[in-house]
Amino acid sequence: MRLLVGVGNPDQRDDGVGLWVVREVARQRPDLAVRELRGDGAGLLSLFEESDDLIVVDAVRGQSEPGRIVRLDALREPPPSRFLRCTGHTFGIAEAVAMAGVLDRLPRRLLILGVEGEDFSWGQDLRPAVAASAAELVAELLAL
Amino acid sequence: MSTSPDTPTTRTIKVDSLARVEGEGALYLKLDGETVQDLKFRIFEPPRFFEAFLQGRDFREAPDITSRICGICPVAYLMSACHAMESLCGVSVGGQLRALRRLLYCGEWLESHALHGFMLHLPDFLGYPDAVTMAADHRELVERALRLKKLGNRIMTLLGGREIHPVNIRVGGFYRVPTRTELEALCPELEWALEALMATAPVLAGLEFPEMEPDYEFMALWHPDEYPFNEGRLRSSKGVDVSIDQYDRVLMEEHVAHSNALRSRMLTGHGPAHMGPLARYALNYPRLGPQAKAAAGALGLGEVCRNPFRSLLVRAVEMVFSCEEALAIIDAYEPPDAPAVPVEPRAGTGFGATEAPRGVCYHRYTIDAEGIIQDAKIVAPTSVNQRVIEADLWQVVQPRVNLPDEELRLICEQAIRNYDPCISCATHFLDLTVERV
Numbered sequence: 079m080r081l082l083v084g085v086g087n088p089d090q091r092d093d094g095v096g097l098w099v100v101r102e103v104a105r106q107r108p109d110l111a112v113r114e115l116r117g118d119g120a121g122l123l124s125l126f127e128e129s130d131d132l133i134v135v136d137a138v139r140g141q142s143e144p145g146r147i148v149r150l151d152a153l154r155e156p157p158p159s160r161f162l163r164c165t166g167h168t169f170g171i172a173e174a175v176a177m178a179g180v181l182d183r184l185p186r187r188l189l190i191l192g193v194e195g196e197d198f199s200w201g202q203d204l205r206p207a208v209a210a211s212a213a214e215l216v217a218e219l220l221a222l
Numbered sequence: 223m224s225t226s227p228d229t230p231t232t233r234t235i236k237v238d239s240l241a242r243v244e245g246e247g248a249l250y251l252k253l254d255g256e257t258v259q260d261l262k263f264r265i266f267e268p269p270r271f272f273e274a275f276l277q278g279r280d281f282r283e284a285p286d287i288t289s290r291i292c293g294i295c296p297v298a299y300l301m302s303a304c305h306a307m308e309s310l311c312g313v314s315v316g317g318q319l320r321a322l323r324r325l326l327y328c329g330e331w332l333e334s335h336a337l338h339g340f341m342l343h344l345p346d347f348l349g350y351p352d353a354v355t356m357a358a359d360h361r362e363l364v365e366r367a368l369r370l371k372k373l374g375n376r377i378m379t380l381l382g383g384r385e386i387h388p389v390n391i392r393v394g395g396f397y398r399v400p401t402r403t404e405l406e407a408l409c410p411e412l413e414w415a416l417e418a419l420m421a422t423a424p425v426l427a428g429l430e431f432p433e434m435e436p437d438y439e440f441m442a443l444w445h446p447d448e449y450p451f452n453e454g455r456l457r458s459s460k461g462v463d464v465s466i467d468q469y470d471r472v473l474m475e476e477h478v479a480h481s482n483a484l485r486s487r488m489l490t491g492h493g494p495a496h497m498g499p500l501a502r503y504a505l506n507y508p509r510l511g512p513q514a515k516a517a518a519g520a521l522g523l524g525e526v527c528r529n530p531f532r533s534l535l536v537r538a539v540e541m542v543f544s545c546e547e548a549l550a551i552i553d554a555y556e557p558p559d560a561p562a563v564p565v566e567p568r569a570g571t572g573f574g575a576t577e578a579p580r581g582v583c584y585h586r587y588t589i590d591a592e593g594i595i596q597d598a599k600i601v602a603p604t605s606v607n608q609r610v611i612e613a614d615l616w617q618v619v620q621p622r623v624n625l626p627d628e629e630l631r632l633i634c635e636q637a638i639r640n641y642d643p644c645i646s647c648a649t650h651f652l653d654l655t656v657e658r659v
Contacts, residue, residue: 089271089290116293116386120337120371169341173354180357181365200271 081129082219083122085115085136085171092144092195092208096135099193102216119174126178130185135215136171137195144196145207147215152188191215249615249634252657256623263612263638276598281307281567281589282393288585288600289387294337297330297378298578299600300391301452302585307393309467310572310587313565318558319395320452325405325551326381326391327451327576328544332415333374334579335499335544338642339537340367346636347429347534363425366418370541373411377548380404395562405552412552415545416513419538423520426535432633434617435528438610439492440501443577449509449543450502452576457505460492467573469584470599473606486606494609497581498641499536500527511550514543530614530640537642567593578603580642604643611641 084100087093097114104112111129115121125132138148150157156179157172171190178184193212196205204212252260272291276284284303289296301323308315315323340363341353350356357364375385380400382388390397441462443454457463462472473486473495488495503510507525510518521535569591575584581603588597618637622630 087290087293114386118293118337118386120341120368121375121385123368124372124375169337169353173352176354177357177364180354181361 079111079129080131080133080222081125082110082112083115083125083132083134084112085117085122085134087116089200089202091197091199091201091203092193092205093137093198094202095137095193095195095204095208095212098204098209099135099191099212099215099219102212103219106216106220115171117170119169119171119177122171122174123178123181123183126183126185131187132185133189133191133219134171135191135193135219137198138192139195139198142194143207144194144205145211146194147211148190148192148194150190150192152190153184157190249638250657251619251630251634253619253623258616258620258623261612261615261619263608263615273598273600276587276595279595281310281587281593281595282565284585284587284595284598285391285393286387286389289391291600291602293386294334295330295578295580295583296387297326297382298576298583299585300382300388301327301576302574302583302600303587304391304393304574305452305576306572306574306585306587307589308565308572309574310570310589311393311565311568313394313563315395315563318556319399319562321551321555322381322396322399324448324451325377325548326388328548328551329374329377329381331374331544331579332541333371333378334642335537335541336367336371336374338579339534339541340364340370343534343537343639343642346639347431347531363422366422370415370418373408373415374544376411377408380408392562394565395558395560397561399557399561401557402555405555409549409552412545412549416542416549419542419545420513420517420520422538423517426538427521429534431529431531432618432636434530434614436530436614436617438496438500438528439488439494440504441495441497441582441606442501442505443575443582444505445509447509449506449511449514449547450577456575456582458492458495459501459504462490462492466575466584469573469575469601470586473584473601475601475605486601487609494613495606496610497603497606498579499533499540500530501581502577503527503536503539510539510543511546513546514539517542531636533640533642567591571597580604581607604641607641607643611638611643614640 082100082103084096086096088097100112103110113125152175156175193208195208250262272288276287284307285300288299288303291299345353345356348356353364378388379385383390440459443450444457445454455463455465456469456472464472472490474489475486504526518539521538523535527536567589571588573586575582583603584601586599587595589595614637615634618633622633
């Protein structure tokens with residue numbers, strides 16, 4: 079069973095893009111398995127016990143222009159810890175992937191979809207460029 | 223990390239983030255020869271987004287809204303908000319509902335202490351830069367920590383409805399209470415956790431910690447009959463003893479020039495206040511259960527521990543306590559007739575304080591007769607602990623000024639990490655700057 083995982087903080091604007099995407103997918107396709115994480119890497123490790131095929135949607139900061147979508151096969155290219163900035167927690171998503179490698183817990187497939195955020199201040203709306211990319215990702219995930 | 227010369231005799235070292243602390247902040251050190259000339263620990267707190275957000279909302283919404291402040295300790299915010307509203311409305315939640323709230327807190331302490339103690343703090347004392355590196359050599363320890371954390375999350379999910387941002391908690395109690403069978407299903411894992419923690423004690427007891435024992439003013443909730451989670455008086459080791467509605471007469475938040483965060487200072491002439499596991503333990507040791515006391519003995523702890531680096535050991539004791547308490551609560555559990563007691567609004571101001579894993583989480587609300595929130599004040603324990611963290615750093619840095627910058631950075635990080643500062647409640651990245659004049 080494929081698991082769709084949204085990561086982020088819904089109260090820090092673009093940081094919540096991952097949650098926005100998976101909630102929208104779940105709204106349109108209630109049959110899909112969806113989980114939400116605040117950014118806790120240990121939580122992601124637990125999800126590796128639920129599924130060996132995961133797609134993680136998260137916010138990215140500092141890579142390129144706002145809204146840009148980054149696709150990363152985490153099994154081939156481990157994410158750098160600063161890549162997934164939205165994890166204010168420092169045992170975050172990147173650390174969870176590295177830890178899973180050490181503990182032989184990596185899933186068979188782990189795709190990370192990052193959206194370059196623009197504004198991580200407190201608030202609940204996505205900036206336009208990020209919202210547009212989020213909608214694009216929703217369509218892409220629904221078509222899988 | 224980058225090093226850049228400011229002047230021929232000055233070096234500035236900038237570190238992108240402080241590893242393994244929740245969230246981000248900054249530390250600035252100015253060293254003149256062998257003297258610490260200046261030291262500032264800074265946390266960037268956002269504008270009081272949630273306090274402003276709460277104004278105009280129904281009083282019943284406060285627990286859910288404030289629980290979003292922190293992904294690690296939502297229970298602390300949920301519970302402090304509930305207690306504040308209940309006290310305001312003249313309602314007391316007792317019996318099994320109160321016990322279930324304590325059980326919920328057991329879950330939060332377990333998951334938070336397991337994450338911080340074993341994944342973020344322990345690598346400092348086993349000599350690893352992080353938990354991932356540590357896992358290669360100490361796989362069983364890390365597997366154990368992950369399983370302990372998962373148990374905490376499982377308790378929170380059962381009572382809170384979901385792991386992140388619980389939705390089953392409300393002013394007056396719960397929306398749904400668990401069956402006895404559901405709770406009993408937790409028991410085998412809780413029994414395993416007690417055994418696992420005791421089995422870990424020799425490893426922890428054998429660790430070497432930097433020596434340091436400041437004369438802290440410990441501050442925590444104090445309850446005559448129990449180790450505190452949800453209720454108690456605000457006490458300190460130097461004479462503070464007030465009910466929670468007097469909190470604002472003991473601690474006052476103020477802005478400081480080098481920080482966007484509000485930080486608390488004591489109004490009673492002592493301080494700085496030290497909140498969290500060491501404080502709870504020092505003020506409440508007699509009310510720990512027998513297994514927690516046995517764990518403390520096995521870890522070489524007396525009834526008071528003043529070495530902040532040894533807070534790892536006290537967290538382990540509190541994890542044992544959480545398991546022991548959870549089993550006792552489940553053993554005595556009879557489902558209550560109703561999942562909540564009715565709460566009707568009345569105009570006034572209410573106060574709530576509960577023990578987050580990191581210390582006292584304080585809420586104050588003023589509502590009108592219709593239950594609309596007019597004013598809200600929320601103080602996370604990290605806001606209070608900022609001053610004592612800074613005081614510790616002075617003590618840590620002064621005798622080590624001649625260390626290379628990288629070693630100095632590491633020991634400063636460890637000193638900050640002792641407090642498990644949940645900076646994510648209030649801030650973002652941490653930078654460290656060392657200036658040598």
